[in-house]
Amino acid sequence: MARVEKFAFHVPSLEELTGVLLNGLKENFADVQVSIVDCPDLTQEPFMFPVKGICGKPRIADVGGVPYLVPLPQKDKVYDLNTMAKEMELPGAFILGAGAVSSRIVGVNAEVAQSENKPAVNGSYIAQINPEDGGCLLEKYRNKHTDCECGLLANLYASKGLPGKVIEVKANRRTGEHNFVTCIKKSIEKHYGDKPVGMGGTFVIQKGKAKIHIMPPEFSMCPLNTDEDVNNWLKYFEMKAPLICQPVLVYRDPGFDLRLEHTHCFSHHGEGGHYHTDTTPDSVQYLGYFVPAEFLFRIDRPKETHLVGRD
Numbered sequence: 001m002a003r004v005e006k007f008a009f010h011v012p013s014l015e016e017l018t019g020v021l022l023n024g025l026k027e028n029f030a031d032v033q034v035s036i037v038d039c040p041d042l043t044q045e046p047f048m049f050p051v052k053g054i055c056g057k058p059r060i061a062d063v064g065g066v067p068y069l070v071p072l073p074q075k076d077k078v079y080d081l082n083t084m085a086k087e088m089e090l091p092g093a094f095i096l097g098a099g100a101v102s103s104r105i106v107g108v109n110a111e112v113a114q115s116e117n118k119p120a121v122n123g124s125y126i127a128q129i130n131p132e133d134g135g136c137l138l139e140k141y142r143n144k145h146t147d148c149e150c151g152l153l154a155n156l157y158a159s160k161g162l163p164g165k166v167i168e169v170k171a172n173r174r175t176g177e178h179n180f181v182t183c184i185k186k187s188i189e190k191h192y193g194d195k196p197v198g199m200g201g202t203f204v205i206q207k208g209k210a211k212i213h214i215m216p217p218e219f220s221m222c223p224l225n226t227d228e229d230v231n232n233w234l235k236y237f238e239m240k241a242p243l244i245c246q247p248v249l250v251y252r253d254p255g256f257d258l259r260l261e262h263t264h265c266f267s268h269h270g271e272g273g274h275y276h277t278d279t280t281p282d283s284v285q286y287l288g289y290f291v292p293a294e295f296l297f298r299i300d301r302p303k304e305t306h307l308v309g310r311d
């Protein structure tokens, strides 16, 4: 097993968090509603998850890290979702999140949007560059693979996958410059100061388009030393709604060299990848369900680190 560090987040009540998110998001969206609701049945469209909810022992893991990808990839960095569920002290957890695929299994580099539970159902999607036309190729991971692996880095939200109370966020027409997840993080920052708060869940970009990247199939031959190098290496796309997104966010890093936000998305129309922001602020509509996490698990933290490629 990899080295695991554990940290207890500050866990605000849903009532308090509702007010905090409403106040913060109002500064960045023209039309915002935040309320406490029963988690909708996530086995239904558009989610089609293998479990009904995102409640029950909510926790976050930050696995590996960008330092395993750049400047040069460490292809031996492979993680198993079932093992990680145990490392998160929740065997058989339902896991949502964003990660890179294991190059050992797939042989290429790509983005994973994950969902998995007991008995190990890997509902992950894999987004890669289509070798035929250079566009996006989104596939269900289990159509081609039987393992539950990912590689290099992952940001995961785990729960028992149960129904329960969640925070529903509706945010339409973006007026600020930050993306939806950053806005949520900034709302938390404004209220909780230096208390670390973590959240996960799922949101749908219901209308509009979004800037999404996919990693190229080949790792870079030359070292990627700066954010600009990484940007030039990644392939960017504008993808259309509806996009189902798996956000993991933390405000603020209690000293574990964390990635503070990471969101991957999939769709039912063949598009998916790593979410940066929407490209249609005037028409965008977000609908999300969130739960504050109780614990952070830092798994296999890189010993040598840097701040390149954290967007």
Ligand SMILES: [Zn+2]
Binding pocket: 098, 099, 111, 262, 263, 264, 274
């Ligand atoms: Zn990503």
